[in-house]
Amino acid sequence: MELPVSEHALSDNRYTRGIADFVSGLRYEAIPPEVTARIKLLMLDSLGCAIYGADLEWSRILQTTLTGLDTTQSCSVWGTGLKLSAPHAALVNGTQVQGFELDDVHRQGVLHVGAVVLPALIAIAEMRPGMSGREFLTAAVAGYEIGPRVGICMGPEHIAQGWHSGATLGVFSAAAGAARGLGLDAARTVHALGIAGTQAAGLMAAQYGAMVKRMHAGRSSQSGLYGALFAERGFTGIVNVLESEYGGFCTTFSRSTDRFKLDELTAGLGSVWQTMGVALKFYSCVGSNHSTLDAIRAMQAGRPFGEADVDRIVVHGSQVTMDHVGWKYEPQGLTSAQLNLPYCVATWLLDGDCFVDQFTEDKVADPERMRVAGKVQVRHDAGITARGSKFRHMVRVEVFLKDGTRLERTVEAGRGNERNFASESDIVEKFDKLALHVLERGQVERIRDWVLGIDTKADAAELARLLAKKRDGN
Known part of the structure; x- marks a missing residue:
């Protein structure tokens, strides 16, 4: 079915469409080996953060509340034996990744990337078994590439004026990863971005003691998942969500017509890899x-x-x-x-x-x-x-x-920064230290080995099963 789009919007959406073309057309073979090697380590780090986050107070409140409302039980809440619907699992898992200021950050793009990409993408893999490890990696890279570019476009003023970037920029990373995970074509990916973009919201005042700050990444991941799933069915979004002069993401969130750089949205797509710009943390703080x-x-x-x-x-x-x-x-x-x-x-x-x-x-x-x-x-x-x-x-x-x-x-930048990235042994040590707070050593080792060998795996749904806490401790 053709999705209806106004000619005016189409004439002004070359950046949104450029992102969609890249996301839908990305192939594993086109991704440089250093990028696939890096994203495995980035994913392992995010999963360690999420597993540790499963036992935090704010995570438990969400788990308890949502299991009381949602009996779907299709997708795992990582580090627990609980299951929820895919959107609620994405909400909780994203909250857990970002739950204790331990997760990654793209410094220039001002975004915690794994916390918004992985919960939505793993939910899709769990709902739709059969996605290969290589396809999963490709979808993850698509997500990691897009959100930081929106952040670079907006500049540091975006967060300085009070928007929490994980909650605003993050929807684009989540939607891109989810759209590629579902195999959407470029037209539907445009709509996925447009549906996700209109859900962008989050206030930096949450940093002054509010638990809700922890939830912002989860909401972004959930919004991106909704965007991709709805677009797959033919639901339409704002096709020029980034470019629109009235009510577009860039003009609205910058309160201007010129305090952003649209060219940055597609600059270097396929040749400059923003995944390599993601840094890791070795302190439990911002x-x-x-x-x-x-x-x-x-x-x-x-x-x-x-x-x-x-x-x-x-x-x-x-x-x-x-x-x-x-x-x-x-x-x-x-x-x-x-x-x-x-x-x-x-x-x-x-x-x-x-x-x-x-x-x-x-x-x-x-x-x-x-x-x-x-x-x-x-x-x-x-x-x-x-x-x-x-x-x-x-x-x-x-x-x-x-x-x-x-x-x-x-x-200039902290340990683990993109110019002096952490060693695999340092990242594995951090993952083990965090995950062992919640899971038994054997399970921690199986998750670690699976993620580091993901490109050889036949079905990414296996990762979701590994992340679920076994009730018998095995």
């Missing part, structure tokens, strides 16, 4: 804080010091860093603690780490952490801001010790 923690860690390696030695610390960063994480810390819950830079610096100085065990409810209002956080100032550096979105995590950190010593270190 990515904007990692470069500062790495700077302090490096300074301590050269000149050991602890909290008692520090008079004050001044962090110079971009405007986005200052707005996003540089606010004065007040105890408002775990979310705000993980997003606040002074609190995370205090945690590092007191504990020598900033991973999952450092973020518990009893520490959020710890007077000692709050006292040390008061030593940290975050200042805007116009020179860093002027370098653009690729350098939004760059910081220059000054440490003033009580004995008069002044230390300084500039760090």
